[in-house]
Amino acid sequence: MKFNRKILPDSNYSSKFISKKRLHEDEIDFDLLRSYRLDRVKKELAKRDIGACILFDPVNVRYALDTTNMSIYNMHNLTRYCFIPVSGPVILYEYFNCGHLAKHLTLIDEIRQGITWDYFSVGDQVENQLKKWTGEVENLMNLHCGKNKQLAVDVSNGPGILALNKIGLKIIEGKEILEQARKIKSKEEIQCMKASMEVCEKGVRLMGKELKAGMTENELWALLHKTNIESGGEWIEGRILSSGPRTNPWMQEASNRIIQQNEIVSFDTDMVGPYGYCADISRAFVEGHKFNSEQKKIYQMAIDHIHHNAELIKPGLSFKEFVAKSWVLPEAYYGNRYPCIVHGIGLCDEWPMVKYPTEVTDKKGQFEKDMTITVESYIGEVGGKEGVKLEQQYLIKENGLELLSHHSLEKI
Template identity: 25%
Template sequence: MPKSGFNGVDFESNVNYDRLRKERLAKAKEGLKKSDLGALLCYDFDNIRYITGTYIGEWNRNKMNRHCLLIDGVEEPILFDPACPSKRQRIDWIKPENILPAVGSMRGAIPKEVGMIEKEAEEVVALLKKYGVENKPLGLDITDVPMVRALESHNVEVVDGQAVMVDVRIIKTEDEIELLKKSASMVDGVYYDLAKALRPGIMENELSAIAHKKLIGWGSEVVEFVNVISGQRGNPHSHTTSNRMIRPGEIVYFDIGNTYNGYKTCYYRTFTCGKPTPAQVRAYDKALKWINDSISVIKPGATSADVAACWPSATELGFKNEEEAFLLQFAHGIGIGLWEKPIISRLFSLDNPFELREGMVFAIETWCPAEDGTGSARIEQEIVVTKEGHEIITKFPVDEITSCGLPGCQFL
């Protein structure tokens, strides 16, 4: 069904957040039930949000105190949150008694002798006992080592819980796909502003600031990254922004990681400052062919090997091995996390094919250096695997390099 405007209205269908939360929780509960685990203990912010539908801000992501517990056979998750008094007032899909404080050790900043880790472990163990799953393995995604040791001291068998959640999240719901499209649409618009701003004398970090300002103004929760890579910094790929000033004749590529209502983008586009050189055009055309060829094979029943076979080998690109070139001809699932299943690379996908299924969403990215040493071309598209084949949800044009900043260019 075609959706209405960017934000919800009462007169047309849009993202249904109540349905989104219920369907994600149902999938997590189903994944837990299919496993041999008694419960899932999650510190990974993406898993917490997927299970509970709650968020507190990126400032708390790496503190390893906020967590949730999903117990097999129990209707609701139990949320441990530093802002629990606020959560009890502002959400109505988790019972107030299931929203508890979270302190932890703040990554070791709170002295060990205070005993906060032991208290945290005791709270979890008490809940496992209350619901009769204390003798089953406990799936844990990420945490500090002291928490693992504290749980083990109570004879809890701690095992990998991330594997369960990665598989749970691989197929996106209707509302997740719509949020991914909205997030991508924000970056579509930002690329227009960047094209207008790109000119001789502007710095990489200035361009990054333009993207941040626009996305935050449109309601982004966090701009996880804006990588601006210009000129010779593009070969080999620097994977980060600098304060380098852009000069005429240079090729520039961007990667933008936006987050809208939890859902990410990973979205490269390539530009030139001035008209592109013949070598830049050749590099771009190669990168475009590789990405288009790999997209053309995407449909339910195809495999990750079919996609990876469309890409050049690492040695063809001038690298020693596929490990060195790992992120250059690459695909990764995207959703509430930046990197989800499926991951596709010539490093392992040709020999370990993974079947593509309807509802998967992933980003495909290719890279090719220009022969004249002026940089590299980089392209990325986000793809939904549909019943009939696939849908591209990143819409800024890719058929040719976008030229900017000097007379005769597309943008001036």
């Protein structure tokens, strides 16, 4: 899909202040990165004969326009969004007095102040603000979409959707559209992801080096945050780090529990690093670096689990066939299984989420070339003392997988 304006060769943001470059910044063509992603969104809209989309989710706004502003805040406040028609101007509705933040981005045609009906922002003026917003949307759809009344919205609230329906628009679920757009990665996206992974693994190495009995789980977890932020990263999606008996069952968040000698410490990075790309790996250490026999057993099971499943994956393999051929988790461990076997990865966890045979999962999808995924394993016997969580990140290539995560697994 061609854009109706020139993408300037110098559109990389250039600050007048002295600053330190982010990792591999000079190796990434940001114009190609941005135009590819916006084009993917527009093609998905056109494929479904949808006139336009409105995106509120900060991750989707980042994907489409590469603009950020208070991302975490805007995950729970409807104050910043964008309008993207298949044909017509791309409009960013920015937070109050923040229009200057995205002026360097050439694929944004216009920046306006956002119209919000969010109760926190406007209190008892919700109804009046909602009328202003729907009036604006109606005008945009008439101007740029003609008779096409199909509008995709990724995130909103009940009053917002009802108000759009009342003005005659057919609202389409936007999450599927953006997930499908985001699933195939460009060369530039892979470069961004590798930079994020490099930062993540630097943090993981530091965690392994500093791990010692007497420190708290939170003190260890903070090292990954520190490494990420000082390297130009953004946030971490969860707080999943636990030690000793808190590793079984899984999904327990980091706490002030004091790590003891010879205990397993397992964690899942979920790290949104430089350029907004996620480095999502899981590792398990043993305090003192000497595994006992039971720790060796479950660690090796987790390795076997991941290796078996990774070797199956190639372009064209259906999720259904993959699940049927996937590593069989022994019955004693099945009750503690992880929520999925494989999931997509990009700016965050993405479609697909391929689950165990007993769970509801996508039946029609298949793996495709240039998807990026993670392969998961949690091994912890129901009622057992400890558990091991491992996860590797991959790029799907023509004949199999390229490993993107290179932090060594433990020698047991």
